[in-house]
Amino acid sequence: MSDEQSIDSTQEELEQKEAIQKEEECSKCEEYLMGWKRALADYDNLKKDLVRERVEIRARAREDLGQQLIAVLDNFDQAAKFQPQEVSKEVQTWLTGLMYVRVQLETVLQELGLEPFGEAGTLFNAHLHEAAAQRSEPEKSDQEILEVFQRGWKMGDKIVRPAKVVINNLHT
């Protein structure tokens, strides 16, 4: 009788062990399956991210190219400020041609999606303008832009470069 009991209990123990082992294996399988699904999902999401990133990279590349061209355009503008008063007709025609090149450059920038902004006479806005210097001109209103030293450029809503300006400060 006692022998039978001990055989039964050994059998029971074995079955219990097997059940535990099976449960462990099942949970491992579950964990692996979850991990696999997660990896596949991550990969799928990565592909979507890549598509989105590619669009962003293209926009950024346009912006970077724009930034470099803006510097060239700035120098054209700077040159125009120093244009001599009295020049011969030939030189004047030549200068006019040169300034057409400037217009062409500006067109390229606009085709890249960049838009210029910033005008003297408007009020300073730190979200759009950068104060490079200040003066005090009592006949004009406080915080008014007196001079646009470098025009600002935006691409959609994004400010690619703030307009660098000289502002009127009546409190100095």
Place this chain on the structure above:
Amino acid sequence: MAKILGIDLGTTNSCVAIIEGGQPKVLENKEGARTTPSMVAVNKAGERLIGLPAKRQAVTNPKSTLFSIKRLIGRRFEDAEVTRDQKVMPYEIVRRGEGVAIKMGDKEHTPEEISAMILQKLKTDAEEKLGEKIEEAIITVPAYFNDAQRAATKTAGEIAGLKVRRIINEPTAAALAYGFDKKIGQQIMVYDLGGGTFDVSVLDVSEDTVEVKSTNGDTHLGGDDFDRVIIDWILEEFKKQEGINLATDALALQRVKDAAERAKIELSTAAQTEINQPFITSDANGPKHLVLTLTRAKLEELCYDLVQKTLNPVKAALKDAGLDKSAIQEIVMVGGMTRMPLVQKTVEEFFGKKPNITVNPDEVVALGAAVQAGVLQGEVKDVLLLDVTPLSVGIETLGGVMTKLIERNTTIPASKSQVFSTAADNQTTVEIHVLQGEREMAGGNKTLGRFILSGLPMAPRGVPQVEVKFDIDANGILHVTGTDKASGKSQTITIQGSTGLSDAEVERMKKEAEEHADEDKKAKERAEHQNLADTMIYTSEKMLKDAGDKITADERKEVEEKITALKAVKDTDDHKAIKKAADALSESAQKVGAKMYQADQAAGQSQPEQSSQDEPQKDEPIDAEFEEKKE
């Protein structure tokens, strides 16, 4: 689960990162920038400006534009730092109880409140970017911050509506970003040269902590000092050339500043740069242009003293930690200025080992804070570690060249296949020689195994298609299979432990590849030229055979002579001679080819005409055209 923000609240700039898909990632702010100036201002209209807009109006509103507030946080009014800042800062610092307050507009704010405004902006921008609410954060502080400064930083976070889960040390965060918390028993040095401050820390990594053994630094040394040195040089050079001081012209000075910063950045990668600012000013003689060439050598000469100045705090930190420089296993570079080659070279020479700079030094602290956030929110779990192949694997192809199939650093498991062909006519066997290494030529690399795929059907060279497939499983076991696509015959070889090389072995092989790069490149070029010559000879000979009596004896002789000439040089090292002979052969062969083509056409035309010119001939391809029918 809501994300926890990792925030590097810097003296000059701040940066925010999160963990996404187990990886730390920097979040851009609303203006699209990856770092935000740590500046707050109130303009004349009473509007509060934070970050870039605050910086943009600083010139016109100095008294109400607050920056470098981190220097004041958690300080007592009597502290030397406060006294110093009272003298140099354009804004007003007043006593508030034991501590300080700063005047902005007509109100006074504590440094905690100012920092909270910056944190609030970082939080709002991150929420907008992620499209979800952020409630918790980890904020980094310098290792030397005392309890009061840490507590004040935590308060700032709470005022901003963030539950600050941890305040962690900046050098620790930088080490975390590199995963150095796993380097148990190692000593790490963090060299942080930022915009306005220089900090150096020695870390000791143990089982479950990263302890800061010592810190040192210079609170007033940073990128701004380097910029100033370059600006001064430009101003001086211009004065020498034109006799004009640009420093007195605010707008010209602004252009000089921009140019100096650009030059500094360019010289991190280029050996020299041109500072080109035409029409910068004018005098009675007309407009003046600022055109200067700045070489890296000159820049290094200008900045030498500043860089050397960083070594004293390094030595002091080592001394305080009771360590010799040889005890430092890793050096982590933090801060934008560490991109400068001279800084890296100086540190490398001092320690005799390369510093770590692969993680963006402007972002490394925020990224490390995000890693810590990931641990807290349970996203960074070492459930599955994926291995990478330490060296490239591939096969030997014509001319003894190694053709790589799986490049080094590819995450495994990975597989890749490529189709190859035969190099000779009627070749019925191909040998697949499996190689590992970075050298261009097969001979310099390690042979992992080789096998022969036989039974290929007889065919001219280049016709049979043998697909070679490399497959490295998750255990690093490489299976190489060669399959003849025509007969379907295939052979496989299994190579154990292709990834199980010792670090020293991998390093040796990589170093060898670097050392022999030039000579290998030449050998590869030679093999390529020879392969090209072989192909030329083969096709020309075939053409002569096919030509039969369509060409004259003279024409045949000319091509044959050129073939002999190319054969004579093809096995030499003289690339130019091979190319010359190959070009000459190509020219003659083309002439003969054209003649054969004309002869064929003439033969075609002598046949009775089948159709009018408007109708395409039956045997020729017909361009499909269709017209859209309009109703």
